[in-house]
Amino acid sequence: MRKRKIKNGTQYSLCLDYYPGYRDNVTMRVITREALGIYIFAKPANQQERDFNARMMKKAVILRNQRYEAIFNENN
Numbered sequence: 001m002r003k004r005k006i007k008n009g010t011q012y013s014l015c016l017d018y019y020p021g022y023r024d025n026v027t028m029r030v031i032t033r034e035a036l037g038i039y040i041f042a043k044p045a046n047q048q049e050r051d052f053n054a055r056m057m058k059k060a061v062i063l064r065n066q067r068y069e070a071i072f073n074e075n076n
Helices: 047-075
Strands: 002-005 011-023 030-041
Touching: 011 047, 030 047
Parallel strands: none
Antiparallel strands: 002 011, 011 030
């Protein structure tokens, strides 16, 4: 999982990196990264923003585990 700073500079976008990648069975393209659509604050200013970041990171970890399990089951 990786954080990428978005253009406004106040937030990070979370994305998954796949190494060495995997082939999508429908499009036959090799997938190497996937944007999760989850954004966190780069510099949380208060406790509410820190709590928000913690909740979003937990969701991102759950999504990462689900993607890993789906890819693993697809290949085996």
